Amino acid sequence: MTTYYAHRGASTMCPENTMAAFRQALREKADGIEIDVQLSKDGEAVVIHDETVDRTTNGTGAVKDLTVLELKQLDAGSWYNQACKDETIPLLEEVLKWIARTDLMLNIELKTDREPYPGIEQVVIDAVKRHDLGERVVLSSFNLETLRRVREISSSASIAVLVWDNVDGIVKCARHLGAEAIHARPGFMHTAESLRAEAAGLPIRLYTVNEPEDLQGIAPGFVDAVFTDSPARLRKALGDTAG
Ligand code: G3P
Ligand code: MG
Numbered sequence: 001m002t003t004y005y006a007h008r009g010a011s012t013m014c015p016e017n018t019m020a021a022f023r024q025a026l027r028e029k030a031d032g033i034e035i036d037v038q039l040s041k042d043g044e045a046v047v048i049h050d051e052t053v054d055r056t057t058n059g060t061g062a063v064k065d066l067t068v069l070e071l072k073q074l075d076a077g078s079w080y081n082q083a084c085k086d087e088t089i090p091l092l093e094e095v096l097k098w099i100a101r102t103d104l105m106l107n108i109e110l111k112t113d114r115e116p117y118p119g120i121e122q123v124v125i126d127a128v129k130r131h132d133l134g135e136r137v138v139l140s141s142f143n144l145e146t147l148r149r150v151r152e153i154s155s156s157a158s159i160a161v162l163v164w165d166n167v168d169g170i171v172k173c174a175r176h177l178g179a180e181a182i183h184a185r186p187g188f189m190h191t192a193e194s195l196r197a198e199a200a201g202l203p204i205r206l207y208t209v210n211e212p213e214d215l216q217g218i219a220p221g222f223v224d225a226v227f228t229d230s231p232a233r234l235r236k237a238l239g240d241t242a243g
Helices: 019-027 068-072 092-100 120-130 144-153 170-177 186-190 192-199 231-237
Strands: 003-007 032-039 045-047 105-110 137-141 159-162 181-184 204-206 225-228
Touching: 003 019, 003 105, 003 231, 019 032, 019 092, 032 092, 032 120, 045 092, 045 120, 092 105, 092 120, 105 120, 120 137, 120 144, 137 144, 144 159, 144 170, 159 170, 170 181, 170 192, 181 186, 186 192, 186 204, 192 204, 225 231
Parallel strands: 003 032, 003 225, 032 105, 105 137, 137 159, 159 181, 181 204, 204 225
Antiparallel strands: 032 045
């Protein structure tokens, strides 16, 4: 039994990072959802994976150059399926309000690996606080400077360090930040750093796991959680019973 986070929501069944995908995650009995957050031109936290709106909406341009009003006019569903044409880019506020009515956990990934989005840490921390969701929210980022600022602003925020492939010293760094976990790709489990994480009692959560084979050679006990595009399908494939 592991914890299942729906990656960008249940993004196989619905357009990623939309309310439809989050509702689908709930229906699929995911334990939590993972969302990506960027800042609009007017400094609002919005939920979208890419730095531009080009791939997942009918618009063009950088998120940072568009106001919330402009972003909200975009169709964030048709690219996936015409039936989803009414989906819009969710505001972080909307997602938090919805999460508060569920018992889902929430992983907010601060997408500052390409755009610095000055002030995003404060915006996100304030929003989580307003909704009193600190106990259910974990903030993650590939950008260690972002996580350092999160820790500076809030000594109690739950932090997870995201790792792509440059893992040297990451466990030390995670401990220094007071991180609660490392979010890594399955290949991380075959590195010396994973043993260090285990020795340090640092849980490892793996992204993105869609097939049982993605966990090949990894002892189930060493994985605290998985991020998957298809929570129900993966749970079934792993022979896990819904929690
Ligand atoms: O947070 C885990 C995973 O979402 C990181 O990669 O590109 O899907 O945001 P990406
Ligand atoms: Mg992400």
